[in-house]
Amino acid sequence: QEYVGIKIEITEFADPSVAESLDKSKKVYLVAATLRPETMYGQTCCFVSPKIDYGIFDNGNEYYITTERAYKNMSYQKITPQRGVYKPTVTVSGAKLVGSKIHAPLSVYDDLRVLPMETVLATKGTGVVTCVPSDSPDDYITTKDLQLKPEYYGIQKEWVKDAFPIIHTDKYGDMTAETLCKELKIQSPKDALQLAKAKEAAYKEGYYNGVLSYGKYKGEKVEVAKPKVKADMIAAGDAFVYNEPENVVISRSG
Numbered sequence: 001q002e003y004v005g006i007k008i009e010i011t012e013f014a015d016p017s018v019a020e021s022l023d024k025s026k027k028v029y030l031v032a033a034t035l036r037p038e039t040m041y042g043q044t045c046c047f048v049s050p051k052i053d054y055g056i057f058d059n060g061n062e063y064y065i066t067t068e069r070a071y072k073n074m075s076y077q078k079i080t081p082q083r084g085v086y087k088p089t090v091t092v093s094g095a096k097l098v099g100s101k102i103h104a105p106l107s108v109y110d111d112l113r114v115l116p117m118e119t120v121l122a123t124k125g126t127g128v129v130t131c132v133p134s135d136s137p138d139d140y141i142t143t144k145d146l147q148l149k150p151e152y153y154g155i156q157k158e159w160v161k162d163a164f165p166i167i168h169t170d171k172y173g174d175m176t177a178e179t180l181c182k183e184l185k186i187q188s189p190k191d192a193l194q195l196a197k198a199k200e201a202a203y204k205e206g207y208y209n210g211v212l213s214y215g216k217y218k219g220e221k222v223e224v225a226k227p228k229v230k231a232d233m234i235a236a237g238d239a240f241v242y243n244e245p246e247n248v249v250i251s252r253s254g
């Protein structure tokens with residue numbers, strides 16, 4: 001699986017003690033793994049799991065925050081300074097990152113926050129997920145839940161930004177994720193089966209019939225604009241390609 005790693009700068013840690021042993025002259029980036037770089041205009045926050053431990057890795061001139069598993073993979077893909085070296089400078093629980101101020105490249109919003117998402121998988125991507133509630137059903141329904149129960153999640157309601165429309169399809173309109181969550185009667189981030197269906201439909205419709213309604217490639221088909229946005233972000237130093245090795249299934253048959 002090929003992901004694009006999006007570099008989301010932490011501009012202020014919610015818990016300053018996390019940064020105590022870091023070199024203050026280097027920027028710190030959460031690295032979010034995405035399959036949809038063309039949706040980055042619609043980012044409204046960055047999700048981490050409060051249950052996952054993340055490493056802060058010295059990547060040369062900057063720090064990357066990902067799971068150790070992901071950074072280890074990166075260290076064999078010429079993304080890091082030294083092949084096979086993946087010891088974190090600091091380990092931090094996702095819970096401690098929640099509330100941190102961030103800057104997400106291309107987002108229509110300037111000041112965003114790190115927010116909690118309980119359904120983030122530690123075994124996929126970097127364990128960091130950038131939130132695009134206009135086009136990702138999981139992000140849409142998690143955002144709704146955060147807005148309903150901010151005190152339960154230990155966040156402030158103003159940290160949760162509204163979805164911003166970036167892609168139009170004739171089938172689902174300007175807010176694909178909202179339309180699908182309503183159509184499939186999805187109530188909670190735990191409706192895994194229905195969310196998987198919604199995600200598949202959103203990917204398909206967005207990719208083949210979506211047209212960007214915002215940004216440099218406004219008016220272009222998603223299929224056409226996607227590689228251009230990806231290339232632009234990589235050229236700007238805001239993103240890089242990250243490959244995830246397929247999960248090896250050991251067959252005992254025969």
Ligand code: ZZB
Nearest residue numbers: 033034035036039120121124125127132135136199202203
């Ligand atoms: C932004 C985005 C915008 C995404 C969108 C999707 C959509 P997949 O298809 O199962 O491989 N993701 C990445 N890592 C994780 C993780 N560890 N746990 C849970 N979710 C994760 O899923 C890849 C997508 O799932 C990624 O692309 C990321 O969210 C999220 F409009 O990034 B995406 C219809 C989906 N739309």
